Amino acid sequence: MTASAVEIQSRTLAGYADASRLRQVQDRDWVLDQLTTAPQTLIDLGSGIGQLLQAALERFPGLRLAVGLERSEHRLAEAAERLRPYGARVALHRADLTVPEPLPHRAEVITQTSVLHWLHPDEERIFAWAAAHLAPGGRFLLTTYHPARDAHGLGGEDELVRDALVALGTPQDAVPGVFERGGVLPIAVRTRTTDDLARVLGPHLAVDGHLERDAVVTVESAEQYEHFHAATFGDYYSRLVPAEQRAAFFRAVGESAWRRQRERGHVSHMPVRLWQLTPR
Numbered sequence: 001m002t003a004s005a006v007e008i009q010s011r012t013l014a015g016y017a018d019a020s021r022l023r024q025v026q027d028r029d030w031v032l033d034q035l036t037t038a039p040q041t042l043i044d045l046g047s048g049i050g051q052l053l054q055a056a057l058e059r060f061p062g063l064r065l066a067v068g069l070e071r072s073e074h075r076l077a078e079a080a081e082r083l084r085p086y087g088a089r090v091a092l093h094r095a096d097l098t099v100p101e102p103l104p105h106r107a108e109v110i111t112q113t114s115v116l117h118w119l120h121p122d123e124e125r126i127f128a129w130a131a132a133h134l135a136p137g138g139r140f141l142l143t144t145y146h147p148a149r150d151a152h153g154l155g156g157e158d159e160l161v162r163d164a165l166v167a168l169g170t171p172q173d174a175v176p177g178v179f180e181r182g183g184v185l186p187i188a189v190r191t192r193t194t195d196d197l198a199r200v201l202g203p204h205l206a207v208d209g210h211l212e213r214d215a216v217v218t219v220e221s222a223e224q225y226e227h228f229h230a231a232t233f234g235d236y237y238s239r240l241v242p243a244e245q246r247a248a249f250f251r252a253v254g255e256s257a258w259r260r261q262r263e264r265g266h267v268s269h270m271p272v273r274l275w276q277l278t279p280r
């Protein structure tokens with residue numbers, strides 16, 4: 001059986017430039033707007049396809065080195081292509097942020113947008129790494145998402161996935177068990193609460209301040225959300241269903257989103273926090 005286009009997309013996390021317009025891109029400008037002076041070195045953790053680095057290079061001509069750390073080789077390749085015009089001002093490294101290796105850079109600014117939940121339960125290591133890689137007076141600007149969760153810990157994207165599994169025949173109350181047996185930790189557990197995160201980062205970083213916004217996702221069609229889900233969550237959830245049902249699974253996630261859009265005027269909304277952190 002050949003894989004559908006959306007399954008292939010989910011394996012390579014392709015189409016992110018387009019998909020990220022729905023949610024993640026807004027963090028980029030929000031974070032960069034906090035910088036009143038140009039950093040000499042900026043490190044972006046989980047740099048994806050290099051959008052934040054590119055925006056920083058454009059905004060700050062004095063930025064001498066923009067460093068990206070990213071696990072996905074597909075995304076690194078796309079970032080390298082995007083950032084080629086900036087030559088030696090850019091350094092991209094393949095890295096797993098759950099076991100971050102030391103780098104010879106000290107940055108005035110470290111950023112991380114829409115990534116931290118993927119590092120659960122090892123977030124503390126990247127907090128220690130960031131504290132050790134900030135130049136004196138430097139800041140770590142971090143965005144974290146906080147969907148409401150139900151008694152089983154499901155919330156945010158988990159709810160659309162639950163709808164899709166139910167559409168494919170799983171009884172509603174069996175869904176938490178399907179997550180557990182499939183080794184899929186609900187995203188709403190991965191994201192932690194802000195109090196819990198403050199506890200985890202506390203040994204390494206001090207909270208200088210924070211901002212909050214409501215991230216509202218709206219879509220124009222089921223297909224648009226189907227591709228957003230594949231580009232953002234990859235095959236994280238789709239492995240819960242057998243290979244022959246995966247194309248139908250992605251379609252059902254898109255249909256759930258579109259139904260919510262028609263009924264509520266949006267697909268989802270959740271608080272996002274922008275943390276301003278300094279080393280202890």
Ligand SMILES: C[S@@+](CC[C@H](N)C(=O)[O-])C[C@H]1O[C@@H](n2cnc3c(N)ncnc32)[C@H](O)[C@@H]1O
Nearest residue numbers: 024046048070071072096097098113114115118
């Ligand atoms: C939702 S995307 C966010 C990308 C970018 N920061 C943005 O705001 O658009 C999450 C990124 O984190 C990366 N990522 C997830 N787990 C990672 C890990 N353990 N180490 C490095 N990168 C990771 C993914 O490959 C992906 O590019």
